[in-house]
Amino acid sequence: MRVLLGVTGGIAAYKIPFLVRLLKKAGCELEIVLTDSAAKFVSPLALASLNHKRVWRDADLLDDNKGFEIPHINLANWPDVIAVAPCTANSIAKFAHxxxxxxxxxxxxxxxxxxxxxxxxxxxxxxxxxxxxxxxxIEILRERGAYIIEPEAGFLACGAEGKGRMPEPDEIFEEVMRAAVEDHDLLGCNVLVTAGPTREFLDPARFISNPSSGKMGIAVARTAWRRGADVKLILGPVTPPQGDYSLYGFEVIKVSSAQEMLKAVIENLDWAKFIIKAAAVGDYKAKEFQEHKIKREKQDDIVIELAKNPDIAAEVGIRKLRSQILVGFAAETDDLINNAKLKLERKNLDYIMANDILAEQGGFESDLNNIKLISRSYDDIVELDGTKFEVADKMWDVLVSDKL
Ligand SMILES: Cc1cc2nc3c(=O)[nH]c(=O)nc-3n(C[C@H](O)[C@H](O)[C@H](O)COP(=O)(O)O)c2cc1C
Known part of the structure; x- marks a missing residue:
């Protein structure tokens, strides 16, 4: 993907080298055009070094050594996406007029x-x-088709507080990636995703959980968002995801136990067209929660009785309308396909993403996955593998071609 990055003379330009790193890491081809004012806030040499090529400066517009190349026309015809970050009041006025x-x-x-x-x-x-x-x-530019990404409120470099902060580089990166998708085939679709583990507390200090990192669910949410969907993410307790797994752009509903996750899912069910259940929900919880910490001095062995948790996917399967599409995940260690098919039937799912958690590639904390996608009709078992983002994107290819 070809990105033309314009940088103007705002103090936030000091963050742009981080954005360049993210775009390069994602494999984008990049041309950087700096205004003369921008060059006072961020080093052209740093940007050129990170991009492995020269940056373009104001002097290039009317350079009589380069004039025959007509840089502004060549640069305007080259990219798939143009992003100007930060964009000053002055440059906005110039673009608008x-x-x-x-x-x-x-x-x-x-x-x-x-x-x-x-x-x-x-x-x-x-x-x-x-x-x-x-x-x-800004309104003029919006009416002409520019995407205006509203600045955030917060502490501003000038010392004041208020609206005007540039989004962080990883957020700008996400906006560029979303804009670059050619066909926003999930535009107007509401997507509800569950991700991460649940925690079932035994006493105030201890819980039963599992090693789910939430990465697969976040990748499902991210790829839906890039394809144009509005996304709500119901997220179990995970350490704040970083890098590729940012939560930018989603409405995030944080939950802890399976019961809380069920409540959040039911509350948002009417809203959703697609419900993707990627969370690793605990099947059992303590039959009785101990109000006070279980003291080790008082007993050598203890027996904890467990009770079944609600089955969220099955509950959604009962309540969902025909127009809603429910996708479950099956993490299995034996007889993957048959167990997954049984689960699909039992829970009234439309699709199941079957995942052998003992396989070499994939599993709880990995960035890779290997999934067999089984549809209700069983006509096809589609093998999806690659990074969790690639797997999620391929899943949407199947769902969109079947269901929209
Ligand atoms: C320290 C300092 C910080 C500035 N920060 C901003 C800013 O964040 N946003 C903005 O619109 N202008 C800011 N300005 C003013 C612009 O640099 C000025 O309007 C300049 O003409 C913009 O040129 P350009 O749009 O060609 O880059 C700042 C000026 C100074 C001296």
Whole structure:
């Protein structure tokens, strides 16, 4: 994917090298266009080094050694996506009113906003943002088809607090990835995903759980979001996921026990078109929760009686409408396909993602997975393997082609 990254003269430009790293790591081809003001906030040499190529500067617009190459036209015709981050009030005004007095504004004008998504990340002091001039300019750009990613509220570099912060590089990265998807085939679809383990407390200090990292469910949520879906993620207790597994863009509902997860699922069931149950829900909980910590001094051996937890997938299977699609996961150690088929029937699922957790590739904490996707009709068992993101994306290919 080809990304043209415009950087303008806001203080948040100091974060852009991190964005360049993320885009490069994801395999993007990148051209970077800096305004002269931007070059005062972030080192052109650092950006060129990270991108392994020169950066483009204002001087390139009318350079008589390069003029015959017409850099602003070539650059405007090259990318799949344009992103300007941070975007100053000044540059927003230029883009909105068709100025072309530096390289970046000329590229934006020449891109025409037609053949590729143009993402603008305004970042500035809260009063500059609130000013009617800036707001009207933003509105003009929005009406012409630019994607305006609203700045966040918080502590601003100028010392004030308010709205105007540029999103973090990993959030900008996600917006670029979403914009770059050619066919947003889940646009308008509501997707409810469960992920992670559950915890069943025995006493205030101890619980039964499992090693689920939540990665597979987050990958399902992320790939749906990139394809245009609105996503709610019901997430069991996991250490805050990092890097590729960010939660940006989702409505996250944090839960702990299976009972809490069931409640959250039922509360959001009417909203969802797709319900993807990737959480590793504990099958059992302590029959009786001990209000006070079980003291080791008082007894050598203890017996804890367990009681069955609610079966969330089966509960959804009973309640779901015909228009809703329910996908379950089966983590098995024996007779994978038959056990998965039984589970699909018993719980009234539309699809099951069967996963041999003893297989070499995949499993709880891994970034890879190997899944057999079985549909209700059993006509096909589709093998999905690769990274958890690749597996999730291939799952959506199947669901979208069958069900939309
Ligand atoms: C320390 C400092 C920080 C600035 N931060 C911002 C900012 O965050 N957002 C903004 O719109 N302008 C900011 N400005 C003002 C812009 O740098 C100025 O408007 C400049 O002309 C923008 O040029 P450009 O849009 O061509 O990059 C800042 C100026 C200074 C001196």
């Amino acid at each position: 068709g100025h072309a007095d530096n390289l970046l504004s000329s590229v934006i004008l020449a891109s025409g906003f037609i053949d590729m998504p143009v993402l603008i990340f305004p970042a500035m002091n809260a009063n500059m943002l609130d000013n009617a001039a800036t707001q009207e300019n």
